[in-house]
Amino acid sequence: MKAICFYFQIHQPFRLKNYRFFDIGNTHYYYDDFANDEIITRIAQRSYLPANQMLLDIIREYGKKFKVAFSISGTAIEQIEQYVPEFIDSMKELAATGCVEFLSETYAHSLASLEDPEEFAAQVKAHDDKIYQLFGQRPKVFRNTELIYDDDIASMVQALGFKGIITADAKHVLGWKSPNYLYKAASAPKLRMLLKNSKLSDDISFRFSNPDWASYPLTADKYIDWIASTPQEEQLINLFMNYETFGELQPRESGIFEFMKALPRFAAERDVQFMTPSEVISKLKPVDALAVPYPMSWSDEARDTSAWLGNTLQQEAVKKLYSIAERVRLCSDSRIKQDWNYLQASDHFFYMSTKHSSDGSVHSHYSPYDSPYTAFTNYMNVFSDFSTRVEAQFPADIDNEELNALLLTIKNQEMEIEQLNREVEMMRNNIAKDLTGDFAPDEEPQEASKPVKPKKEAKPKKSAAKATKKPAKKTAKK
Numbered sequence: 001m002k003a004i005c006f007y008f009q010i011h012q013p014f015r016l017k018n019y020r021f022f023d024i025g026n027t028h029y030y031y032d033d034f035a036n037d038e039i040i041t042r043i044a045q046r047s048y049l050p051a052n053q054m055l056l057d058i059i060r061e062y063g064k065k066f067k068v069a070f071s072i073s074g075t076a077i078e079q080i081e082q083y084v085p086e087f088i089d090s091m092k093e094l095a096a097t098g099c100v101e102f103l104s105e106t107y108a109h110s111l112a113s114l115e116d117p118e119e120f121a122a123q124v125k126a127h128d129d130k131i132y133q134l135f136g137q138r139p140k141v142f143r144n145t146e147l148i149y150d151d152d153i154a155s156m157v158q159a160l161g162f163k164g165i166i167t168a169d170a171k172h173v174l175g176w177k178s179p180n181y182l183y184k185a186a187s188a189p190k191l192r193m194l195l196k197n198s199k200l201s202d203d204i205s206f207r208f209s210n211p212d213w214a215s216y217p218l219t220a221d222k223y224i225d226w227i228a229s230t231p232q233e234e235q236l237i238n239l240f241m242n243y244e245t246f247g248e249l250q251p252r253e254s255g256i257f258e259f260m261k262a263l264p265r266f267a268a269e270r271d272v273q274f275m276t277p278s279e280v281i282s283k284l285k286p287v288d289a290l291a292v293p294y295p296m297s298w299s300d301e302a303r304d305t306s307a308w309l310g311n312t313l314q315q316e317a318v319k320k321l322y323s324i325a326e327r328v329r330l331c332s333d334s335r336i337k338q339d340w341n342y343l344q345a346s347d348h349f350f351y352m353s354t355k356h357s358s359d360g361s362v363h364s365h366y367s368p369y370d371s372p373y374t375a376f377t378n379y380m381n382v383f384s385d386f387s388t389r390v391e392a393q394f395p396a397d398i399d400n401e402e403l404n405a406l407l408l409t410i411k412n413q414e415m416e417i418e419q420l421n422r423e424v425e426m427m428r429n430n431i432a433k434d435l436t437g438d439f440a441p442d443e444e445p446q447e448a449s450k451p452v453k454p455k456k457e458a459k460p461k462k463s464a465a466k467a468t469k470k471p472a473k474k475t476a477k478k
Helices: 033-065 074-083 086-095 117-135 151-159 198-205 220-228 256-269 277-283 312-322 325-330 334-343 346-350 372-393 400-436 464-477
Strands: 002-010 068-072 100-102 141-143 164-167 182-185 192-195 236-242 272-274
Touching: 002 220, 002 277, 033 074, 033 086, 033 256, 074 086, 074 117, 074 334, 086 100, 086 117, 117 151, 117 325, 141 277, 151 164, 151 182, 164 277, 192 236, 192 277, 198 220, 198 236, 220 256, 220 272, 256 272, 312 346, 312 372, 325 334, 325 372, 334 372
Parallel strands: 002 068, 002 236, 002 272, 068 100, 141 164, 164 192
Antiparallel strands: 182 192
16 A cells, blocks of 8 residues: 655745845844745635635545645744734644644754754744644654755754654755655664655646646546556655645646645555554655765755755855854843844745746845845845844954863853752742641641640659569569
């Protein structure tokens, strides 16, 4: 039996406003609220909300036979909560069906996994706490930003307690191997790898409504036939795509919603089932271990990280950003923490790309800027102001050794304060018990429930000598 694993990504960055050189030091608000509001609202109305209703209708019709997974970045959640809160309610309704799994990722949709392991772990925790708060699930499978993966990331992800990771089907890694199997990480043998089937995923995401495509129009029965006709031993088809596919990349008029609704019926006819990533990991066995010494991603034919780190502009921006990471972690200013998250989004560095994507278009086509150089200049103006705010609290003349010593001191102080708080709480409880006479169940005296009898007047006791002498006299008379 073959299985389809659907996973949908939802991410929106906080886009920066036109921040001029003369704004540095004068204004500390960096975001284009109008653009952020307009974009997230439009996409939610055209895609997210109707797509949620579509999935809910499918689940109501087919029950546990249809399942999907979502990965939602923290920055997307914040925008959705602010501008389209009804989407959160809609997603909660989906989560309540038991047919939806939520995946983990970095809160800021950042490149921290490549630059700062400590920041990476902190963002993963912040993201998963937010998912649990909203939807009551603790993610068990990890999805890194842009599906970026290598052996070092696998070790970090396994150390964080995840059972699996979702990544790309890079040809230079797979070679002759197929992505339609479950694999395990060579550097972290307990971590399972689910690889995207790019061809079948992109057939829906990018080619579905293209009349010049040789397979146009794509129907549900044709698509399921393609999946069913893959080699019998290939049991897993991972279909990973942006959620905007439904209604935005592929408009409603293309028939994309009807296509999705028809898939479960044809899948059942061809003995193809649907699984969440966690189910795949629990039910299938890995066929091999994959070693990935250099980072790979979903992007372009090369499947590397050059879309975000391929030129000197991007490398300089990322280097500057993470050079102040330790100082930001010391800050208690909530605005600085928030800006730190927003400035880490991978989109900012993607806008600086000068390369061509696999379909022949330049990456800057998706950018709000006129050119990659404008994107770099605007970002660095913002960063200059941001770094000045950070250095005002923790000056740049403090070297790393002093900073690490300061971090250790703060950590020790936090532990000491925590211990003192516990001791104070225990003392308060003891004082309260003394004043009220209340005891915890395991501290109640054994005789507390019995009435106390008045003590009788004590009689004078005989000495030990008399007590032993009297029986001796009686024996003598006998």
